[in-house]
Amino acid sequence: xxxxxxxxxxxxxxxxxxxxxxxxxxxxxxxxxxxxxAGIDRRDIDFTxxxxxxxxxxxxxxxxxxxxxVGAWPPISESHVxxxxxxxxxxxxxxxxxxxxxxxxxxxxxxxxxxxxxxxxPLQMDPYTLTPLGADPTSLAALQARALLDSGRITExxxxxxxxxxxxxxxxNPYAQIxxxxxxxxxxxxxxxxxxxxxxxxxxxxxxxxAVILATADRARALSDNPVWIRGIDHRIExxxxxxxxxxxxxxxxxxxxxxxxxxxxxxxxxxxxxxxxQERILTDxxxxxAGVKVNLSGGPLTANPMMATGLSRVAxxxxxxxxxxxxRAVAHATSGQxxxxxxxxxxxxxx
Amino acid sequence: MSxxxxxxxxxSxxxxxxxxxxxxxxYREVVCPIxxxxxxALMDGKILGQISPTSGLVYVPPRxxxxxxxxxxxxxxxxxxxxxxxxxxFTIVTPVQYYGQEETEPFAKASVLLDGPGGMLGLQxxxxxxxxxxxxxMRVEAVWLPPEERTKDEIGNRSWGSVDGAIRGWRPTGEPxxxxxxxxxxxx
Numbered sequence: 001x002x003x004x005x006x007x008x009x010x011x012x013x014x015x016x017x018x019x020x021x022x023x024x025x026x027x028x029x030x031x032x033x034x035x036x037x038a039g040i041d042r043r044d045i046d047f048t049x050x051x052x053x054x055x056x057x058x059x060x061x062x063x064x065x066x067x068x069x070v071g072a073w074p075p076i077s078e079s080h081v082x083x084x085x086x087x088x089x090x091x092x093x094x095x096x097x098x099x100x101x102x103x104x105x106x107x108x109x110x111x112x113x114x115x116x117x118x119x120x121x122p123l124q125m126d127p128y129t130l131t132p133l134g135a136d137p138t139s140l141a142a143l144q145a146r147a148l149l150d151s152g153r154i155t156e157x158x159x160x161x162x163x164x165x166x167x168x169x170x171x172x173n174p175y176a177q178i179x180x181x182x183x184x185x186x187x188x189x190x191x192x193x194x195x196x197x198x199x200x201x202x203x204x205x206x207x208x209x210x211a212v213i214l215a216t217a218d219r220a221r222a223l224s225d226n227p228v229w230i231r232g233i234d235h236r237i238e239x240x241x242x243x244x245x246x247x248x249x250x251x252x253x254x255x256x257x258x259x260x261x262x263x264x265x266x267x268x269x270x271x272x273x274x275x276x277x278x279q280e281r282i283l284t285d286x287x288x289x290x291a292g293v294k295v296n297l298s299g300g301p302l303t304a305n306p307m308m309a310t311g312l313s314r315v316a317x318x319x320x321x322x323x324x325x326x327x328x329r330a331v332a333h334a335t336s337g338q339x340x341x342x343x344x345x346x347x348x349x350x351x352x
Numbered sequence: 353m354s355x356x357x358x359x360x361x362x363x364s365x366x367x368x369x370x371x372x373x374x375x376x377x378x379y380r381e382v383v384c385p386i387x388x389x390x391x392x393a394l395m396d397g398k399i400l401g402q403i404s405p406t407s408g409l410v411y412v413p414p415r416x417x418x419x420x421x422x423x424x425x426x427x428x429x430x431x432x433x434x435x436x437x438x439x440x441x442f443t444i445v446t447p448v449q450y451y452g453q454e455e456t457e458p459f460a461k462a463s464v465l466l467d468g469p470g471g472m473l474g475l476q477x478x479x480x481x482x483x484x485x486x487x488x489x490m491r492v493e494a495v496w497l498p499p500e501e502r503t504k505d506e507i508g509n510r511s512w513g514s515v516d517g518a519i520r521g522w523r524p525t526g527e528p529x530x531x532x533x534x535x536x537x538x539x540x
Contacts, residue, residue, distance in 0.1 A: 020382045021416075022509045028417050028424065042422060058379035059510055068419035114379040123375075132373060 005096050006220035006227035007348070009038030009213035010316040015177040015206035015304035018113040023057060027069040027109045027209045034105070034211040039223055042071050045213075046101030048078040049092045051085035051108040052308050055120050066109060084108055085210055085312030086334030086344050092214050093233055102216040109209035110307035117205045117307070121338065126240055135242075137275075138202060140338045142194045144247040145278040149196055151248050153285075156196060159277035160187040163200035163302055166274075170299025175313075177204050178303045200302075203275040208306025210313045228319040228348050231329075234259030235344035240337070247339065253286035256345040257331070262287050264347075268327025269294040271314035273335040275301040282340065287331060297321055311335065315346055322350040384509050386414045389430070391504040394518040397496055399433040401471040412471035413507075413514070435494035436525065437466040440535040444483050460486050464522055465538055472538065475514075477521035489529035492522035 011033035013026050035042050048070055054062045063080045072078065081087045085108015092104035118136045125135045148154050161184055170179035187200045220227040236252035236259070238245055257263070270293050274280040280295060289295070298317040301310045311334020318330040328350045336342040383391070386402070390413040393400040401410045402425045404418035412433055417424050442462035447455040460483045461475045478486055479495055496502075497520055506516035 018382065020384055022384050025384060025416050032422070055377075057381075058377060068417065071419065071422035073420045114381040115377060119377055127373070128371065 002097055002232075003099065004217040004220075005093055005214050005230045006217065006224070007212050007230065007315070007319050008215045008220050008223045008227050009034040009036070009040075010211065010319055011037065012175050012210045012309075012313055012316055013208045013306070014175050015204070015208045015306050016113075017177060017204065017206065019111065019207040023052070023062060023109055023111040023207075023209075024065050024069050026111075026207065027066055027107065027211075030109075030209045031069050031105070031107060031211045034107075034213050038103075038213040038215070040103060040213065045103050045105045046077065047092060047095045047104040048076055049088040049095070049104070049106050050078070050080045051083050051088035051106075051312070052080070052110060053082055055115070055123065056117075056307055057111040057114050070105065070107075083308070083336055084334050085309050086315060086332075086346070087235065087311075087336070089212055089214070089312055089315060089346075090233060090235060090344060093230060096214060096216055099216075102219040104214045105211065106214065106312065107209065107211035108306075108309035108312040110309055111207045112205045112307040113207050125338065130241075135338070137338050138194050138197060140242055141202075141276040141279075142197045143242070144282075144339045145196050145201070145276065147247045148278050148281065153248065154278055154281045157184065157188060158281070159196075159201055160184045160198070162274070162277040162280050163187060166296055166299045166302045167200075169297055170303035173298050173304065175208075176299045176303040177206050177305070179299060197276070201277040203301050203305040204303075206304060206306045208304070208309055208313075210306065210309040210316050212312065212316060212319075226323055226351050228322050228350060230346060231349050232260035232262075232264075232347040233344070235334075235342065237337070237342040240341065242339065242341075245341075248282065250282050250286040250340050250343060253283055253333065253340065253343040253345065256343050257287040260331075260345040260347045262289075262331055262345060262347055265329055267293050267331055268329050269297060269318065269321050270331040270333070271296060271298060271300070271318040271321070272331075272333040273301055273311055273314055275305060275310070275335075276339070277302065279340060283333060287333070287345065289331070293331075294326065297326060311344065315348070318346075318348050322348060381509060383507065384416070386416045387507065387509060390414055391507045393432075394507070394515060395499070395502050395504065397499070397518075399435055399466070399471070399494075399515065401431050401433045401469065402429045403431045403469060404429070410466075410470040410472075412466070412473060431469050433466045433471045434468040435466075435496070435519075437464045437492065438530050438535070439463065439478070439486065439488055439490045439492060440465045440472070440538045441488060442478070442486055444486075458483050462486065462492075462522070463538070464492060465535065473515060479521040479523045481524055487529065488532040488535060491525045491527040491530065493525050495520045495523050
């Protein structure tokens with residue numbers, strides 16, 4: 001059995017369309033804030049893991065300079081994943097399982113504004129057949145949405161309702177980039193960007209960062225009277241070729257959800273990496289979340305999408321919602337690859 | 353993206369073993385506020401750095417934080433640096449004629465530790481000196497471009513240590529060398 005690990009600190013930057021700060025500069029206060037919330041000295045951190053992608057800002061070894069925001073002198077024990085910060089948190093969680101350390105920092109950061117994600121993301125696809133086609137995230141999400149619409153499991157109106165609800169919820173979120181009251185009929189009257197996707201079905205590509213501090217049980221109780229416990233965490237991946245998947249389902253999310261123990265108790269709220277409106281249906285179905293579960297109270301990735309930090313931000317938002325009293329048991333979900341190729345599911349529980 | 357997938361000589365009897373894929377990625381970056389301030393000062397013939405009150409380290413160009421003491425640095429920490437100093441390290445590059453290489457003769461890139469408050473500029477050109485005469489401890493001074501020729505075009509967030517567009521390079525002053533042993537911790 002895994003040992004209990006808790007989140008004792010977290011922080012996020014706002015999601016910006018284009019930050020004039022460098023990635024290290026906007027990461028710097030985020031890490032400082034997470035450390036301050038945990039009430040620790042940064043030198044107490046036993047292990048640090050970062051998630052980022054040098055392709056986004058186009059800067060070689062940007063992930064190394066990101067450590068300047070952590071403080072790496074005298075030398076520290078650290079690691080990096082070329083993935084969302086949620087997977088950095090997974091690595092930190094595994095490191096804590098060894099039992100020889102008791103405090104870890106995980107963070108994710110991305111500055112996507114200097115480049116064009118529609119050019120950059122095709123490069124993560126199969127280099128022989130999909131990258132030369134320019135298989136971009138919007139087109140692949142559109143194929144997935146079309147398959148789901150054709151199966152009758154969702155309508156374009158329901159997709160617009162997801163967008164309207166997310167934007168309305170984001171009004172109260174100081175980190176959101178897009179928010180406001182939307183009329184669903186007005187949204188549906190807008191033109192397609194790539195059919196069947198309209199502008200409101202697509203996420204912003206934001207600059208931003210998120211950090212969390214993890215602690216083993218004894219340390220967590222000493223640091224906080226209200227830690228948020230990680231009751232389960234798992235991640236699974238599907239084949240890289242979207243043509244070989246049934247895009248209407250997410251078996252990797254279902255498997256990760258099972259591994260994380262989603263069904264072991266009632267779920268009050270969920271923060272899901274719904275970057276495209278139709279994906280909310282796929283993910284809630286895969287996780288078996290019923291109508292009573294509050295999904296993306298923060299507004300979700302359709303309103304704040306800091307690349308490489310979006311998944312970890314789901315964990316931070318779920319932890320915040322639990323501590324705020326919106327629920328006791330929450331599911332946080334992160335995704336990687338296109339469209340929903342790899343998925344991480346984390347079950348969080350409040351102390352009371 | 354301009355892309356031209358080219359399939360290797362297509363004798364239809366032969367299996368494809370190689371596929372070229374040409375790509376072009378374009379990035380446009382906003383120069384961060386503190387480096388904009390640094391660039392403006394360079395146009396006025398001044399080198400600005402930031403000094404960390406805790407670690408005492410000087411950063412040039414300024415970067416808004418000290419990674420050693422982990423403190424945020426602001427306008428109050430800006431300091432005007434000297435335009436003369438000492439070579440603390442160098443590399444002599446013998447150019448290989450790869451595509452895009454414009455240099456043909458061996459050239460040097462040096463680290464210059466500025467006098468006074470300090471600050472280290474990396475990858476600097478040393479002028480008017482055969483590369484085999486360059487040495488650690490040599491005193492040098494900046495050769496500024498005339499004000500009307502200065503430009504901020506080369507200065508960005510990624511060019512830590514850059515004075516390109518304002519200072520042409522550094523030339524030996526002829527003063528006696530400083531003992532190299534003083535710079536053992538400043539060889540980057």
